[in-house]
Amino acid sequence: MPPVLAKLSIEHLCVAFNDEMPAIGDVSLQVADGEFVAIVGPSGCGKSTLLKVVAGLQAARSGTVKVARAAPSDPEPKIGFMFQRDTLLPWATVTSNISVGCELSGLPKEKHAERIASLISLVRLQGYENHYPAALSGGMRQRVSLARLLAFEPDIYLMDEPFGALDYQTKIVMGRELLRIWEASRRSIVFVTHDIEEAVALADRVIVMGARPGRIVASHDVVFERPRDPRSLRGDPRFGALVQTIWSELAIAD
Ligand SMILES: Nc1ncnc2c1ncn2[C@@H]1O[C@H](COP(=O)(O)OP(=O)(O)O)[C@@H](O)[C@H]1O
Numbered sequence: 001m002p003p004v005l006a007k008l009s010i011e012h013l014c015v016a017f018n019d020e021m022p023a024i025g026d027v028s029l030q031v032a033d034g035e036f037v038a039i040v041g042p043s044g045c046g047k048s049t050l051l052k053v054v055a056g057l058q059a060a061r062s063g064t065v066k067v068a069r070a071a072p073s074d075p076e077p078k079i080g081f082m083f084q085r086d087t088l089l090p091w092a093t094v095t096s097n098i099s100v101g102c103e104l105s106g107l108p109k110e111k112h113a114e115r116i117a118s119l120i121s122l123v124r125l126q127g128y129e130n131h132y133p134a135a136l137s138g139g140m141r142q143r144v145s146l147a148r149l150l151a152f153e154p155d156i157y158l159m160d161e162p163f164g165a166l167d168y169q170t171k172i173v174m175g176r177e178l179l180r181i182w183e184a185s186r187r188s189i190v191f192v193t194h195d196i197e198e199a200v201a202l203a204d205r206v207i208v209m210g211a212r213p214g215r216i217v218a219s220h221d222v223v224f225e226r227p228r229d230p231r232s233l234r235g236d237p238r239f240g241a242l243v244q245t246i247w248s249e250l251a252i253a254d
C-alpha cells in the first residue's frame with residue numbers, strides 16, 4: 001500500500017485563553033488526504049477552537065499544526081472554513097457571492113462565469129443566480145456558502161456545524177448533497193457537529209472529544225461502503241450500535 005499522506009497534522013496542541021484550565025489540552029490528530037473526519041463533543045469542549053487554530057484564526061499555547069500544500073509551488077495551503085451561520089454578503093447576488101470564492105482562488109477573471117455556472121448547477125441553485133441571500137431559505141443560503149467554498153478550491157475544508165441551524169429534513173438533504181460533492185472530489189474535510197447520527201452517516205472516522213480540558217476521548221472508523229445514502233444507513237443495525245457507543249462515550253466524557 002502507498003503511504004497515506006497526512007493533509008492535516010496536529011501534534012500535542014494546547015490552547016489556553018487564560019491561566020485556568022486550557023480550552024484544549026494535549027490534542028494530536030492526523031487527517032489523511034481525502035479523508036472525511038467528523039468531530040463530536042459536548043458544547044464548550046473546544047471543537048470550534050480547534051478548527052480556528054487550524055485556520056490560523058486562533059493562536060496555540062504549544063504544539064504544532066501543519067496543513068500540507070497541494071503543490072510545492074503553492075505559497076501556503078488554502079484552508080476553507082464554513083460556519084453554522086452563513087457569512088454571505090447580503091448586498092450581493094448568489095452569483096456575486098460565489099465569485100468571491102473564485103477571486104480568492106486566483107482563477108482568471110474570464111473563467112469565472114463558467115465556473116460559477118457549473119457550481120450553481122452542482123449545488124442545485126439554477127434559477128436563483130440573481131437572488132439576494134435575504135430571498136433564500138436557510139438551506140439555500142448554505143448551498144451558496146458551499147458553492148463559494150468550493151470555488152475557493154481549498155486544500156482542506158473546515159466545517160463548523162455547517163448544517164446545525166437547519167431543520168431536520170433540510171439537514172439530512174444537505175448531508176446527502178455534501179457527500180455527493182465530496183465523493184466526486186475527495187478533499188479532506190474536518191466536520192464539527194453535535195449530531196452523532198450526522199457524524200456517523202457522513203464521515204470515514206468520528207473523533208469524540210471531552211471537555212475540561214478539551215481532549216480526544218475516542219476515535220471510530222466508520223466502515224459503511226461508499227457511495228452512501230445517509231437516509232438508508234440510519235436503518236442499519238451497525239449504524240445504531242455505533243451511535244449508541246458514541247453516546248455512552250460522550251456521557252462519560254461530559
Ligand atoms: N475567544 C475566547 N476567549 C475566551 N474563552 C474562549 C474563547 N473562545 C472560546 N473560549 C472558551 O473555550 C472553550 C471552548 O470553546 P469552543 O471551542 O467554542 O467550544 P465548542 O465549539 O466545542 O462548543 C469554552 O470554554 C469557551 O468558553
Ligand SMILES: [Mg+2]
Binds near residue numbers: 048049160
Ligand atoms: Mg462550537
